[in-house]
Amino acid sequence: MIKKYYLLSPGPTPVPETVLSVAAEPIIHHRTPEFSKIFMEVTEGLKYVFQTKEDVYILAASGTGAMETAVINTLSPGDKVLTINGGKFGERWGNICRAYGLDTREIVLNWGDDFSKEQLAEELKKNPDLKAVFTTLSETSTGAIFDIKGFGEVVAGTEAILVVDGISGLGATACPMDEWKIDVLVTGSQKSFMIPPGLAYIAFSQKAWKLVEKSKLPKFYFDIKKYRKNLEKQTTPWTPAVSLIIQQKKALEIIKNMGLENLLKHHQILGDATRAGVKAIGLELLAKRPGNILTAVKTPAGVDGNKLVKTMQSKYMAYISNAQDPHKGEFFRIAHLGYMGGFDIITALSALEMTLLDLGYDKFQLGASVAAAEKVLREGWQ
Protein backbone atom coordinates (compact mmCIF):
# COMPACT_ATOMS: atom_id res chain seq x y z
CA MET A 1 0.00 0.00 0.00
CA ILE A 2 1.26 3.49 -0.80
CA LYS A 3 1.46 5.23 2.53
CA LYS A 4 -0.28 8.52 1.93
CA TYR A 5 0.03 10.98 4.79
CA TYR A 6 -3.20 12.44 6.23
CA LEU A 7 -2.60 15.40 8.54
CA LEU A 8 -5.62 15.51 10.87
CA SER A 9 -4.11 17.35 13.83
CA PRO A 10 -5.28 20.67 15.29
CA GLY A 11 -2.02 22.40 14.41
CA PRO A 12 -0.11 22.50 12.28
CA THR A 13 -2.94 21.96 9.82
CA PRO A 14 -2.87 21.24 6.08
CA VAL A 15 -1.95 24.14 3.78
CA PRO A 16 -3.69 24.59 0.39
CA GLU A 17 -1.45 23.82 -2.61
CA THR A 18 -1.87 27.35 -3.99
CA VAL A 19 -0.58 28.71 -0.67
CA LEU A 20 2.34 26.26 -0.50
CA SER A 21 3.54 27.22 -3.96
CA VAL A 22 3.91 30.97 -3.27
CA ALA A 23 6.52 30.13 -0.62
CA ALA A 24 8.77 29.00 -3.48
CA GLU A 25 8.81 32.47 -5.06
CA PRO A 26 12.03 34.49 -4.79
CA ILE A 27 12.42 36.44 -1.55
CA ILE A 28 11.72 40.14 -1.92
CA HIS A 29 13.30 42.75 0.33
CA HIS A 30 11.05 43.86 3.18
CA ARG A 31 11.92 47.57 3.10
CA THR A 32 10.35 48.12 -0.31
CA PRO A 33 7.03 49.45 -1.63
CA GLU A 34 6.26 45.98 -3.09
CA PHE A 35 6.50 44.32 0.29
CA SER A 36 4.68 47.15 2.11
CA LYS A 37 1.74 46.70 -0.22
CA ILE A 38 1.52 42.97 0.58
CA PHE A 39 2.03 43.65 4.30
CA MET A 40 -0.82 46.17 4.41
CA GLU A 41 -3.12 43.86 2.48
CA VAL A 42 -2.47 41.12 5.02
CA THR A 43 -3.05 43.55 7.90
CA GLU A 44 -6.41 44.50 6.39
CA GLY A 45 -7.32 40.86 5.78
CA LEU A 46 -6.56 40.02 9.40
CA LYS A 47 -8.84 42.85 10.57
CA TYR A 48 -11.58 41.16 8.57
CA VAL A 49 -11.08 37.83 10.34
CA PHE A 50 -10.70 39.51 13.76
CA GLN A 51 -13.85 41.55 12.96
CA THR A 52 -12.22 44.66 14.38
CA LYS A 53 -11.59 48.23 13.38
CA GLU A 54 -8.37 48.20 15.44
CA ASP A 55 -5.03 47.38 13.82
CA VAL A 56 -3.82 43.80 13.90
CA TYR A 57 -0.07 43.34 14.42
CA ILE A 58 1.96 40.59 12.79
CA LEU A 59 4.71 38.99 14.87
CA ALA A 60 7.40 36.54 13.77
CA ALA A 61 6.62 33.96 16.46
CA SER A 62 4.41 30.99 17.16
CA GLY A 63 1.10 31.70 18.91
CA THR A 64 2.66 31.69 22.36
CA GLY A 65 4.70 34.74 21.35
CA ALA A 66 1.46 36.68 20.89
CA MET A 67 0.23 35.43 24.29
CA GLU A 68 3.41 36.76 25.93
CA THR A 69 2.99 40.02 23.96
CA ALA A 70 -0.51 40.43 25.42
CA VAL A 71 0.76 40.03 28.98
CA ILE A 72 3.89 42.17 28.88
CA ASN A 73 2.32 45.10 27.05
CA THR A 74 -0.74 45.61 29.25
CA LEU A 75 0.46 44.90 32.80
CA SER A 76 2.91 46.01 35.49
CA PRO A 77 4.76 44.03 38.19
CA GLY A 78 2.46 42.85 40.96
CA ASP A 79 -0.77 43.44 39.02
CA LYS A 80 -3.57 41.07 39.97
CA VAL A 81 -4.93 38.93 37.13
CA LEU A 82 -7.35 36.03 36.68
CA THR A 83 -6.63 33.13 34.35
CA ILE A 84 -9.13 30.46 33.35
CA ASN A 85 -7.35 27.13 33.04
CA GLY A 86 -9.54 24.60 31.23
CA GLY A 87 -6.62 22.66 29.73
CA LYS A 88 -3.07 22.91 28.44
CA PHE A 89 -3.50 26.31 26.81
CA GLY A 90 -5.51 28.00 29.54
CA GLU A 91 -2.77 26.76 31.87
CA ARG A 92 -0.21 28.56 29.71
CA TRP A 93 -1.75 31.96 30.55
CA GLY A 94 -1.04 31.26 34.22
CA ASN A 95 2.51 30.14 33.46
CA ILE A 96 3.27 33.31 31.48
CA CYS A 97 1.69 35.60 34.10
CA ARG A 98 3.65 33.96 36.94
CA ALA A 99 6.88 34.14 34.92
CA TYR A 100 6.43 37.93 34.91
CA GLY A 101 5.68 38.15 38.62
CA LEU A 102 2.00 38.94 38.33
CA ASP A 103 -0.34 38.21 41.22
CA THR A 104 -2.08 35.36 39.43
CA ARG A 105 -5.41 33.92 40.50
CA GLU A 106 -6.12 30.78 38.53
CA ILE A 107 -9.44 29.02 38.02
CA VAL A 108 -8.57 25.37 37.42
CA LEU A 109 -11.29 23.34 35.68
CA ASN A 110 -11.41 19.64 34.97
CA TRP A 111 -10.42 19.14 31.33
CA GLY A 112 -13.50 19.46 29.13
CA ASP A 113 -15.57 21.35 31.71
CA ASP A 114 -17.27 24.68 31.07
CA PHE A 115 -17.03 27.96 32.99
CA SER A 116 -20.05 30.27 32.81
CA LYS A 117 -20.27 34.03 32.56
CA GLU A 118 -22.14 33.96 35.90
CA GLN A 119 -19.17 32.22 37.52
CA LEU A 120 -16.86 34.81 35.99
CA ALA A 121 -19.09 37.65 37.26
CA GLU A 122 -18.81 36.14 40.74
CA GLU A 123 -14.99 36.09 40.55
CA LEU A 124 -14.90 39.69 39.37
CA LYS A 125 -17.15 40.74 42.24
CA LYS A 126 -14.89 38.98 44.75
CA ASN A 127 -11.78 40.55 43.17
CA PRO A 128 -12.63 44.12 42.16
CA ASP A 129 -8.92 44.94 41.81
CA LEU A 130 -8.33 42.56 38.88
CA LYS A 131 -6.48 44.19 36.00
CA ALA A 132 -7.07 41.47 33.43
CA VAL A 133 -8.94 38.24 32.74
CA PHE A 134 -7.17 35.70 30.51
CA THR A 135 -9.15 33.03 28.72
CA THR A 136 -9.30 30.79 25.65
CA LEU A 137 -11.74 30.78 22.74
CA SER A 138 -11.11 27.15 21.76
CA GLU A 139 -9.20 25.04 24.30
CA THR A 140 -7.34 22.93 21.76
CA SER A 141 -6.29 20.38 24.38
CA THR A 142 -9.93 19.42 25.08
CA GLY A 143 -12.03 20.56 22.11
CA ALA A 144 -14.11 22.80 24.41
CA ILE A 145 -15.08 26.36 23.62
CA PHE A 146 -15.94 29.07 26.13
CA ASP A 147 -18.69 31.69 26.18
CA ILE A 148 -16.45 34.56 25.10
CA LYS A 149 -19.46 36.73 24.22
CA GLY A 150 -20.77 36.30 27.77
CA PHE A 151 -17.31 36.93 29.27
CA GLY A 152 -17.12 40.15 27.21
CA GLU A 153 -20.43 41.39 28.59
CA VAL A 154 -19.30 40.72 32.15
CA VAL A 155 -15.75 42.10 31.91
CA ALA A 156 -16.81 45.23 29.98
CA GLY A 157 -18.61 46.44 33.10
CA THR A 158 -15.38 46.41 35.14
CA GLU A 159 -11.93 48.05 35.07
CA ALA A 160 -10.34 44.80 33.88
CA ILE A 161 -9.52 43.89 30.30
CA LEU A 162 -10.54 40.63 28.65
CA VAL A 163 -7.64 38.87 26.92
CA VAL A 164 -8.59 35.98 24.63
CA ASP A 165 -6.37 33.27 23.17
CA GLY A 166 -7.99 32.74 19.78
CA ILE A 167 -5.28 30.37 18.56
CA SER A 168 -7.06 27.52 16.70
CA GLY A 169 -10.53 29.06 17.27
CA LEU A 170 -10.35 32.34 15.39
CA GLY A 171 -11.32 31.75 11.78
CA ALA A 172 -13.16 28.53 12.61
CA THR A 173 -15.72 29.64 15.19
CA ALA A 174 -17.43 33.00 15.76
CA CYS A 175 -15.34 35.57 17.63
CA PRO A 176 -16.08 39.13 16.50
CA MET A 177 -13.56 41.10 18.57
CA ASP A 178 -15.31 44.49 18.68
CA GLU A 179 -18.88 43.25 18.98
CA TRP A 180 -17.97 40.85 21.80
CA LYS A 181 -15.94 43.52 23.64
CA ILE A 182 -12.68 41.60 23.60
CA ASP A 183 -9.76 43.81 24.66
CA VAL A 184 -6.83 41.76 23.44
CA LEU A 185 -7.20 38.97 20.88
CA VAL A 186 -4.27 36.78 19.84
CA THR A 187 -3.91 33.99 17.34
CA GLY A 188 -1.35 31.99 15.34
CA SER A 189 -0.85 31.13 11.70
CA GLN A 190 -0.72 27.31 11.74
CA LYS A 191 -4.24 26.51 12.97
CA SER A 192 -7.19 28.12 11.18
CA PHE A 193 -5.25 30.55 9.00
CA MET A 194 -4.16 27.88 6.48
CA ILE A 195 -0.43 28.63 6.43
CA PRO A 196 2.59 26.97 8.10
CA PRO A 197 3.71 27.74 11.68
CA GLY A 198 5.68 30.93 12.32
CA LEU A 199 3.38 33.95 12.50
CA ALA A 200 1.29 35.26 15.38
CA TYR A 201 -1.30 38.02 15.32
CA ILE A 202 -2.54 40.40 18.01
CA ALA A 203 -4.97 43.33 18.32
CA PHE A 204 -5.80 45.68 21.22
CA SER A 205 -9.02 47.56 22.03
CA GLN A 206 -8.93 51.23 23.07
CA LYS A 207 -9.42 50.11 26.68
CA ALA A 208 -6.35 47.87 26.35
CA TRP A 209 -4.25 50.62 24.70
CA LYS A 210 -4.79 52.73 27.84
CA LEU A 211 -3.11 49.96 29.86
CA VAL A 212 -0.35 49.70 27.24
CA GLU A 213 0.52 53.33 27.95
CA LYS A 214 0.98 52.55 31.67
CA SER A 215 2.47 49.05 31.43
CA LYS A 216 5.82 48.60 33.20
CA LEU A 217 6.67 44.94 32.58
CA PRO A 218 10.00 44.53 30.73
CA LYS A 219 9.77 44.16 26.95
CA PHE A 220 11.83 44.65 23.85
CA TYR A 221 11.25 42.36 20.83
CA PHE A 222 7.51 42.22 21.56
CA ASP A 223 7.13 45.90 22.57
CA ILE A 224 3.86 46.64 20.78
CA LYS A 225 4.47 50.38 20.71
CA LYS A 226 7.40 49.73 18.37
CA TYR A 227 5.02 47.78 16.11
CA ARG A 228 2.44 50.58 16.24
CA LYS A 229 5.02 53.19 15.26
CA ASN A 230 6.30 51.07 12.40
CA LEU A 231 2.85 50.21 11.11
CA GLU A 232 2.35 53.92 10.45
CA LYS A 233 5.24 53.53 8.00
CA GLN A 234 3.66 50.32 6.63
CA THR A 235 6.40 48.13 8.02
CA THR A 236 7.56 46.12 11.06
CA PRO A 237 10.26 46.97 13.63
CA TRP A 238 12.27 43.82 12.86
CA THR A 239 12.71 41.68 9.76
CA PRO A 240 9.29 40.20 9.05
CA ALA A 241 8.83 36.56 8.00
CA VAL A 242 8.50 37.64 4.35
CA SER A 243 7.54 34.28 2.80
CA LEU A 244 4.96 33.49 5.47
CA ILE A 245 3.33 36.89 5.05
CA ILE A 246 3.12 36.29 1.30
CA GLN A 247 1.54 32.91 2.02
CA GLN A 248 -0.91 34.54 4.42
CA LYS A 249 -1.95 36.99 1.71
CA LYS A 250 -2.82 34.04 -0.53
CA ALA A 251 -4.67 32.19 2.24
CA LEU A 252 -6.61 35.31 3.24
CA GLU A 253 -7.78 35.58 -0.37
CA ILE A 254 -9.29 32.10 -0.02
CA ILE A 255 -10.95 33.13 3.26
CA LYS A 256 -12.28 36.43 1.87
CA ASN A 257 -13.59 34.81 -1.32
CA MET A 258 -15.42 32.22 0.72
CA GLY A 259 -16.63 34.78 3.26
CA LEU A 260 -16.19 34.44 7.02
CA GLU A 261 -19.79 33.40 7.55
CA ASN A 262 -19.51 30.53 5.06
CA LEU A 263 -16.20 29.51 6.55
CA LEU A 264 -17.74 29.23 10.03
CA LYS A 265 -20.69 27.31 8.60
CA HIS A 266 -18.25 24.92 6.92
CA HIS A 267 -16.64 24.24 10.31
CA GLN A 268 -20.06 23.77 11.88
CA ILE A 269 -20.85 21.04 9.34
CA LEU A 270 -17.50 19.33 9.88
CA GLY A 271 -18.00 19.49 13.65
CA ASP A 272 -21.53 18.10 13.39
CA ALA A 273 -20.36 15.30 11.07
CA THR A 274 -17.50 14.30 13.38
CA ARG A 275 -19.69 14.29 16.48
CA ALA A 276 -22.39 12.27 14.70
CA GLY A 277 -19.73 9.82 13.51
CA VAL A 278 -18.13 9.06 16.84
CA LYS A 279 -21.49 8.88 18.64
CA ALA A 280 -22.73 6.36 16.04
CA ILE A 281 -20.09 3.89 17.20
CA GLY A 282 -20.85 4.44 20.86
CA LEU A 283 -17.98 6.78 21.72
CA GLU A 284 -18.27 9.81 24.01
CA LEU A 285 -17.09 13.38 23.67
CA LEU A 286 -14.81 14.91 26.29
CA ALA A 287 -16.02 18.52 26.12
CA LYS A 288 -19.22 19.66 27.81
CA ARG A 289 -19.39 22.49 25.29
CA PRO A 290 -17.70 21.10 22.16
CA GLY A 291 -16.49 23.51 19.48
CA ASN A 292 -16.31 23.05 15.72
CA ILE A 293 -12.52 23.25 15.62
CA LEU A 294 -11.64 19.77 16.81
CA THR A 295 -13.39 16.90 18.55
CA ALA A 296 -11.89 15.22 21.60
CA VAL A 297 -13.18 11.67 22.01
CA LYS A 298 -12.85 9.54 25.13
CA THR A 299 -10.93 6.29 24.63
CA PRO A 300 -13.43 3.45 25.07
CA ALA A 301 -12.95 1.16 28.08
CA GLY A 302 -10.63 -1.74 27.37
CA VAL A 303 -8.69 0.09 24.64
CA ASP A 304 -5.17 1.46 25.13
CA GLY A 305 -5.50 5.09 23.99
CA ASN A 306 -1.80 5.53 23.26
CA LYS A 307 -1.84 2.43 21.08
CA LEU A 308 -4.96 3.71 19.32
CA VAL A 309 -3.26 6.95 18.25
CA LYS A 310 -0.02 5.14 17.35
CA THR A 311 -1.87 2.59 15.19
CA MET A 312 -3.90 5.26 13.42
CA GLN A 313 -0.69 7.10 12.64
CA SER A 314 1.68 4.27 11.75
CA LYS A 315 -0.66 1.76 10.10
CA TYR A 316 -3.24 4.06 8.52
CA MET A 317 -1.16 7.27 8.28
CA ALA A 318 -4.10 9.16 9.81
CA TYR A 319 -2.31 11.73 11.96
CA ILE A 320 -4.91 12.53 14.58
CA SER A 321 -3.59 13.77 17.95
CA ASN A 322 -3.25 12.10 21.29
CA ALA A 323 -4.41 13.90 24.42
CA GLN A 324 -1.64 15.96 26.02
CA ASP A 325 -0.05 15.34 29.40
CA PRO A 326 -1.25 14.48 32.01
CA HIS A 327 -4.18 12.91 30.13
CA LYS A 328 -2.30 11.02 27.38
CA GLY A 329 -4.24 8.00 26.21
CA GLU A 330 -7.45 8.96 28.01
CA PHE A 331 -8.85 10.60 24.90
CA PHE A 332 -7.78 11.52 21.37
CA ARG A 333 -8.41 14.51 19.14
CA ILE A 334 -9.73 14.65 15.57
CA ALA A 335 -9.19 18.07 14.01
CA HIS A 336 -11.47 19.80 11.53
CA LEU A 337 -10.10 23.31 11.22
CA GLY A 338 -8.41 25.35 8.56
CA TYR A 339 -7.97 23.75 5.16
CA MET A 340 -9.90 20.60 5.90
CA GLY A 341 -12.89 19.20 4.05
CA GLY A 342 -15.62 16.64 4.62
CA PHE A 343 -13.54 13.80 3.26
CA ASP A 344 -10.88 14.46 5.88
CA ILE A 345 -13.52 13.59 8.47
CA ILE A 346 -14.47 10.45 6.54
CA THR A 347 -10.79 9.47 6.46
CA ALA A 348 -10.40 10.02 10.20
CA LEU A 349 -13.54 8.07 11.09
CA SER A 350 -12.75 5.21 8.73
CA ALA A 351 -9.22 4.89 10.13
CA LEU A 352 -10.64 5.09 13.64
CA GLU A 353 -13.08 2.21 13.01
CA MET A 354 -10.38 0.00 11.52
CA THR A 355 -8.03 0.80 14.39
CA LEU A 356 -10.66 0.00 17.00
CA LEU A 357 -11.18 -3.41 15.37
CA ASP A 358 -7.41 -3.97 15.29
CA LEU A 359 -7.32 -3.31 19.03
CA GLY A 360 -10.14 -5.75 19.75
CA TYR A 361 -12.96 -3.26 20.25
CA ASP A 362 -15.88 -4.46 18.11
CA LYS A 363 -19.00 -3.11 19.77
CA PHE A 364 -20.12 -1.35 16.61
CA GLN A 365 -21.21 -1.97 13.06
CA LEU A 366 -18.36 -1.44 10.62
CA GLY A 367 -19.02 1.72 8.63
CA ALA A 368 -21.54 3.14 11.11
CA SER A 369 -19.53 6.27 11.91
CA VAL A 370 -18.79 6.94 8.26
CA ALA A 371 -22.47 6.56 7.36
CA ALA A 372 -23.53 8.95 10.12
CA ALA A 373 -20.98 11.55 9.02
CA GLU A 374 -21.94 11.17 5.35
CA LYS A 375 -25.54 11.91 6.25
CA VAL A 376 -24.56 15.19 7.95
CA LEU A 377 -22.20 16.19 5.13
CA ARG A 378 -24.76 15.49 2.38
CA GLU A 379 -27.40 17.54 4.14
CA GLY A 380 -24.93 20.31 4.99
CA TRP A 381 -23.47 20.60 1.48
CA GLN A 382 -26.49 22.20 -0.17
Ligand SMILES: *Cc1c(COP(=O)(O)O)cnc(C)c1O
Ligand atom coordinates in the same frame (compact mmCIF):
# COMPACT_ATOMS: atom_id res chain seq x y z
C1 LIG B 1 -1.61 25.91 19.45
C2 LIG B 1 -2.17 26.72 20.55
C3 LIG B 1 -1.37 27.53 21.35
C4 LIG B 1 0.13 27.54 21.25
O1 LIG B 1 0.55 28.06 20.10
P1 LIG B 1 2.03 27.82 19.56
O2 LIG B 1 1.85 28.28 18.16
O3 LIG B 1 2.36 26.37 19.69
O4 LIG B 1 2.91 28.70 20.35
C5 LIG B 1 -1.96 28.30 22.33
N1 LIG B 1 -3.28 28.28 22.51
C6 LIG B 1 -4.10 27.50 21.79
C7 LIG B 1 -5.55 27.51 22.08
C8 LIG B 1 -3.57 26.70 20.77
O5 LIG B 1 -4.38 25.93 20.03
